[in-house]
Amino acid sequence: MARPRNPIGSHGVIKIDEVAPGKYRARTRYRFSDGKSRQVERFRTTGPKALNALKVALTTIEADRGGELKPSTSLRELGQRFLVSKRELGRSEGTLETYSYAVDVHIVKRIGDLSISEAKPDRLQKFLTTIERENGPGAAKNCRSALSGMMGIAVRNGAIAHNPVRELERISHRGKKGSSAIPLAQLPEFLEKVRQDPYLIEKDTVELIEFMLATGWRVAEVCALDAGSIDFALGTATVEAINVRVKGAGIVRQEFPKSEKSGRSTPLPAATLELLKRRHARLGEFTSLLFPTPLMRPRDPSNTQREIRDRRELLGYPQLSTHSFRKTAATILDRAGLPASEIADYLGHENPSMTQDVYLNTIKSETKAAQVMGEQLQGLI
Structure with a gap:
């Protein structure tokens, strides 16, 4: 009957021999993670030293060969x-x-x-x-x-x-109050304050806010919006990229969206399409981006979020964030009667249940998103 093989990561009997005067060899066969057994040996001036050297070598031999992880790996x-x-x-x-x-x-x-x-x-x-x-x-x-x-x-x-x-226990945002939608009745007053805010005007953030309210896009999606992603004939804008900060490289336009569902084409209200046309005509000489920084560089989503946080107390909305605009767009569509599935498509959610759970309170009958946004924001954007 054949002798059973050693388990992977173990060795056989260690033998010690004096191969020359004052030179001892300790050797054994070790079964590596690829299933093969190979001889491992170490030489020292005495038998005990050779044995100790071999035992030390066996504890790290897989790592030395670039092999599998061990329990002792840090x-x-x-x-x-x-x-x-x-x-x-x-x-x-x-x-x-x-x-x-x-x-x-x-x-x-x-x-x-x-x-x-x-x-x-x-x-x-x-x-x-x-x-x-x-x-x-x-x-x-x-x-x-x-x-x-x-x-x-x-x-x-x-x-x-x-x-x-x-x-381990799950981690929850205990005690953290999230952003909330802007009450629809207060939208005219809110936009008037935004348009008169000198800091937001200086940072060229006013029209970015208007675009986010009309489309519900994420801030990283808006910051990466390029003229090549606009179909001015059809009146649509397509999410094809997001802006991200990369260590050592700064702001990078990542040429794919957050998720597969995020890569959507949004039908634009007429006023929002005109807004993009005006910006492209004004900025096209310098950049193809629709919402760059005032210096025509790629806009940092985190900086944009901070610009709005810094002004929210003065604007009178302590919980305001860029996510508030996304929730406001969802609220507009919900109040107009769009089903959760259509609102999810408009916002780029993977699952309509998230739209219901996080963004909406009630779901009513069906209508069209772009038409609804245009009607609800008529005269505001």
């Missing part, structure tokens, strides 16, 4: 392998930036020296609780997502049996 190394895997999968620059920040700034600095086998649920939960308390729920969620991906790699490579992140 989270520091695992985090870098996770980031490499995301790049190889072609994840967007914005996603890579988010994961890199979570790994390098939070995970590596606080728990990077833990080994995979030491990353128990209680330790990871304590880490995430600290991040949530000191850096906010958003940072904690990003760290949890990165840790889940990291430990998933460890499971697939046989370093651990199951993903410990599954045992």
Whole structure:
């Protein structure tokens, strides 16, 4: 009967021989992650030294050969392998930036020296609780997502049996009040304040706000809007890209939208189409972007969000954000009677249930989005 093979990651009997005066060899056969057994040996001046050297070598031999992960692999190394895997999968620059920040700034600095086998649920939960308390729920969620991906790699490579992140509590935005839609009756007054605000005029943000109210586009989508994405004959604007900030490169126009559903063509109200025509005529000599910075550079979505946050108290809307315009557009369509599926298409939501749960209170009968937006915003934009 054949002798059973050693399990992967284990070795056989170690033999020690004196191969020459004052020269000892310790050797054994080690079964690597590819299933093959190979001889491993180390030489020293005494038998015990050779034995010790071989045992040390066997604990790191897979890593030395670029092989699979081991339980002793540190989270520091695992985090870098996770980031490499995301790049190889072609994840967007914005996603890579988010994961890199979570790994390098939070995970590596606080728990990077833990080994995979030491990353128990209680330790990871304590880490995430600290991040949530000191850096906010958003940072904690990003760290949890990165840790889940990291430990998933460890499971697939046989370093651990199951993903410990599954045992952790979910992170919620406790106590955080989200942005709200602008009451429709207050829209005329709100827009008048926006158009008279010297800071928003200086930053050329007024018409961007008007466009967002009419289309419900995300701020990153508006910042990336190019004249080539406008069909002036049909009166549509297509989401083909978003602006993201990339470390070392600044603001980059990512040539694909946030999701497959986000890549939509929006029929524009007539007044909004005229707004884009005016901007293209004024800016076309300098850039094909419709909403660049005053210096004709790609606009940073985060800076745009901050510009509006900085003025919301003066405008009289303490909870105002760029997301408020998106919610306002959804409210307009809802009040006019569009079904959730059509509103979801207009907003670029993957699932109509999200439109209902997050954006709407009631759903009524069917009508057309562009016509509704034009009628409701007539005389305002």
